[in-house]
Amino acid sequence: MKRALVTGGSGGIGAAICRRLAADGYHVFVHAHRNLDQARALVDDIRAGGGSATPVGFDVTDAAATSAELEALLAEAPIQILVNNAGIHDDAVFPGMRAQQWQRVIDVSLNGFFNVTQPLTMPMIRTRWGRIITISSVAAITGNRGQTNYAAAKGALHSASRSLSQELASRGITVNVVAPGIIDTAMSEDTFDAAAIARLVPMKRAGRPAEVADLVGFLASEQAAYISGQVISINGGMI
Ligand code: NDP
Numbered sequence: 001m002k003r004a005l006v007t008g009g010s011g012g013i014g015a016a017i018c019r020r021l022a023a024d025g026y027h028v029f030v031h032a033h034r035n036l037d038q039a040r041a042l043v044d045d046i047r048a049g050g051g052s053a054t055p056v057g058f059d060v061t062d063a064a065a066t067s068a069e070l071e072a073l074l075a076e077a078p079i080q081i082l083v084n085n086a087g088i089h090d091d092a093v094f095p096g097m098r099a100q101q102w103q104r105v106i107d108v109s110l111n112g113f114f115n116v117t118q119p120l121t122m123p124m125i126r127t128r129w130g131r132i133i134t135i136s137s138v139a140a141i142t143g144n145r146g147q148t149n150y151a152a153a154k155g156a157l158h159s160a161s162r163s164l165s166q167e168l169a170s171r172g173i174t175v176n177v178v179a180p181g182i183i184d185t186a187m188s189e190d191t192f193d194a195a196a197i198a199r200l201v202p203m204k205r206a207g208r209p210a211e212v213a214d215l216v217g218f219l220a221s222e223q224a225a226y227i228s229g230q231v232i233s234i235n236g237g238m239i
Pocket of ligand 1: 007008009010011012013014031032033034035036058059060061085086087088089108135136137138179180181182183184185186187188
């Protein structure tokens, strides 16, 4: 059974991705940071439905803690599917943005990508098969007022993923980015009300976490073996 790690599995989109990958027959490491109880509850639910999952907790900005947790998992077997989904936003118009807001958002998304992806890469290469899928945002493509930090962090993930896809292509490993628009989770609730969604989204609704998970599930599958180095946006027609 292939093993998958989904960072931010305790969140809205991450939980849907965990459910989808478990339904597709992978063993899923459901990752959390502060809400480990939520990850544990999701694992119980996946197991009750006949799936296979384990909770795992660490702060992706803490390189030493991340590396220690991943080493423990890798001691059992490689992890061949990685979904870098953990992320935060902390919005402010640029002149008023505090340095801490800038650094923290970049730390979680971009440095978190490095801290989690790097230790998994060599074991994945040895198996000659892998999928690295990173969740970015439509804000990295269009820009978004008040989100210079978030768009910068997510945009850097596009460039990093394109470069990494070229390094790993000959080893049977694909590297792609999924850039969601407005998805119905706790993160978007405090930013977009119904009027904003109707104005910004041609489909006049937020996306569902399961719709993002279906795309991730496809990119993780055998059928997606020839798709690599791509940024695929799922946004109800926003761009
Ligand atoms: P949630 O806020 O529901 O989930 C965020 C997840 O990230 C949580 O599981 C959280 O873990 C984890 N996380 C946050 N900080 C850290 C950290 N330092 N270390 C480890 N994990 C951390 O957000 P969504 O599900 O909505 O978003 C998931 C991803 O999708 C994010 O990358 C987001 O930027 C992106 N996205 C979301 C959109 C939306 O409209 N919802 C639109 C576009 C992109 P815990 O709760 O356990 O602390």
